[in-house]
Each structure stands twice: as structure tokens, then as C-alpha cells.
Amino acid sequence: MITLTDIAYVRSGVADLDAATRFATEIVGLELAAPTEVGVAHLRADHRHHCLALIEGPSGVIASGFSVADTDALAAAETELERAGFSVRRGDAEQARSRRVREFIAFDDPFGNRLELVSQQETITRPVAFTRPAGIAEFGHLCLDAPDVHEAYRFWSTRFNARVSDWIGDAACLLRIDPVHHKLAVFRGERPGLCHMNFQVDTIDDVFRNWHFLLDHDVEIEMGPGRHPQSTAVFLYFLGPEGFTYEYSFGVRRIEDDATWRPRTFDPDEPGSIDMWLGPTTRPITQPQARSAEPAEAGRASS
Numbered sequence: 090m091i092t093l094t095d096i097a098y099v100r101s102g103v104a105d106l107d108a109a110t111r112f113a114t115e116i117v118g119l120e121l122a123a124p125t126e127v128g129v130a131h132l133r134a135d136h137r138h139h140c141l142a143l144i145e146g147p148s149g150v151i152a153s154g155f156s157v158a159d160t161d162a163l164a165a166a167e168t169e170l171e172r173a174g175f176s177v178r179r180g181d182a183e184q185a186r187s188r189r190v191r192e193f194i195a196f197d198d199p200f201g202n203r204l205e206l207v208s209q210q211e212t213i214t215r216p217v218a219f220t221r222p223a224g225i226a227e228f229g230h231l232c233l234d235a236p237d238v239h240e241a242y243r244f245w246s247t248r249f250n251a252r253v254s255d256w257i258g259d260a261a262c263l264l265r266i267d268p269v270h271h272k273l274a275v276f277r278g279e280r281p282g283l284c285h286m287n288f289q290v291d292t293i294d295d296v297f298r299n300w301h302f303l304l305d306h307d308v309e310i311e312m313g314p315g316r317h318p319q320s321t322a323v324f325l326y327f328l329g330p331e332g333f334t335y336e337y338s339f340g341v342r343r344i345e346d347d348a349t350w351r352p353r354t355f356d357p358d359e360p361g362s363i364d365m366w367l368g369p370t371t372r373p374i375t376q377p378q379a380r381s382a383e384p385a386e387a388g389r390a391s392s
């Protein structure tokens with residue numbers, strides 16, 4: 090059993106780095122870290138050095154990163170995954186530097202999503218210099234696609250410390266690795282990819298102010314504002330460049346008493362199961378997994 094202590098980052102390939110970076114800063118509101126690598130934009134939302142890295146190259150999500158406690162935990166995870174038959178690659182020093190971690194390993198989940206486990210992700214104490222006042226509090230969660238969410242649950246709950254918080258039938262599995270209702274979700278999708286990346290905002294007012302801001306800037310709203318009955322979060326999904334879906338949300342439930350929480354099952358076809366305010370519901374667009382490198386070569390200079 091591998092204990093994930095947190096979500097760490099998303100790495101995403103973009104054909105037009107300038108346009109994607111402009112959107113992430115001027116529209117989403119993230120801080121652009123001082124450039125240190127050609128063709129890489131590090132975006133910051135909270136204490137992490139960055140939670141989103143945009144990499145110039147073919148469009149598609151490159152990897153989703155999760156933290157483990159330390160380098161010993163990482164070595165144990167590497168051994169455990171290899172014993173279980175996963176092809177695991179350890180990143181080199183340069184690749185680890187690009188991720189602002191001490192060490193990392195990369196492998197594919199059974200559905201083809203590239204995952205990275207990291208130790209010692211860099212923390213920055215200076216307040217985030219947000220590009221615009223979107224009210225972002227932190228990188229909230231990430232959501233991956235898999236063709237069978239029950240199989241995905243088996244993977245995450247047997248290999249890792251992830252627990253199911255709620256089910257949306259066969260359409261989604263919402264998983265927690267700490268008291269937050271979900272830091273990881275798996276949505277049903279034919280192919281691997283990143284369904285969306287979530288940022289928590291400080292107040293419900295931020296969700297609605299952001300909604301008007303996005304409409305004023307002709308950003309495609311995919312769903313919301315609405316409220317998820319599972320997490321109780323007020324949500325807003327919108328589409329960035331190259332098929333990358335962002336989400337703002339406020340008010341995610343915390344499950345403080347693990348022992349007494351019983352996962353619930355919601356029928357996705359039942360009105361109110363996705364949006365308890367009964368707004369129109371649309372499945373967010375998934376950015377497909379980039380297939381440029383085999384697991385054995387994950388994290389080359391270009392990724």
C-alpha cells in the first residue's frame with residue numbers, strides 16, 4: 090500500500106505555449122514563475138512552487154503528479170509497483186529539477202494515464218502573485234479518465250491509500266487521500282486523459298465574479314455555476330486552450346471522521362445528481378493523454 094500525501098502537479102503539453110500561458114495567467118489568474126527553462130511555463134496557485142507546468146510540444150496531458158512522504162517512501166513505492174508488474178522509471182536530476190521535486194518515479198496506470206510519484210516538492214512561502222484576483226485558494230483536485238470507474242477504484246484503493254467518498258453510478262468515482270471530499274476523481278471515458286484540473290476559490294462570490302469575467306472574455310463555460318451534491322462544492326467548469334478544462338469551486342466538503350462516512354451512490358440520470366441547482370449538465374472535455382514516450386522513457390527533456 091502506497092500512501093499518497095497530496096496531489097502535486099499536472100504537466101500538460103501545448104502546441105502554442107504563449108497562448109496557453111496567457112490563458113493560465115490572464116484568464117485563470119495563476120502566477121507565472123520566473124522562466125528557468127526554455128519551452129516550459131510553471132504556474133503557481135498556492136504554497137507549491139507550481140501545480141501546473143505547460144510544456145511546449147504536442148498537445149496532451151503528460152503526467153499527473155502525487156506526493157509521497159519522503160525519499161524512503163518513494164523507494165518503497167517503486168519496489169512495490171515493480172513487483173506488481175508496472176513498468177516504472179526513475180527520473181533523472183534534471184527532470185526532477187524541472188518538477189521542483191527531489192526525486193520522482195513515473196509509470197502508467199492500468200488505463201494509460203501517466204502518473205508520477207514525487208518526494209519533497211518545493212514549497213514557496215512568498216504570497217502568490219496572482220495575475221488577476223480570481224480568489225484562488227489552492228490547487229484543489231485533478232480528475233482522470235478511465236473506461237471503467239469501478240476498475241479505477243480498485244486500482245486506487247488497493248495500490249494506494251485512496252478511499253471512495255461517493256459514486257456517481259458508473260460515471261464517476263470521487264476519491265479522497267485526506268479529509269477533503271475528493272482530491273482525485275475518475276470519470277468514465279474511453280481513452281486516458283485529464284478530465285479537468287480544479288482550483289478552490291475563497292468565497293462563493295469569487296465563483297460568480299469569475300463566471301462573469303469568463304463570459305466577458307468569451308471563454309467557453311462547460312458547466313455551471315452549479316452545486317455538486319456529493320462534495321457540496323459550488324462549481325464552474327470552463328475550457329482553456331488545447332482542450333484543457335479548468336474548474337473553480339468553493340465549499341468542498343471535508344470528511345473528518347473517516348470511520349463513520351458511508352460512500353453514497355448517485356444516479357447520473359437523476360435530476361440534481363450532478364448539479365443540485367438543476368442547471369444544464371455537460372460532461373467536461375478531457376485533454377487526451379500524450380503518448381509521446383513509453384513509461385521507460387517518461388520525463389525526457391521534452392516532457
Ligand SMILES: [Fe+2]
Pocket residue numbers: 230232274285287336
Ligand atoms: Fe472537479
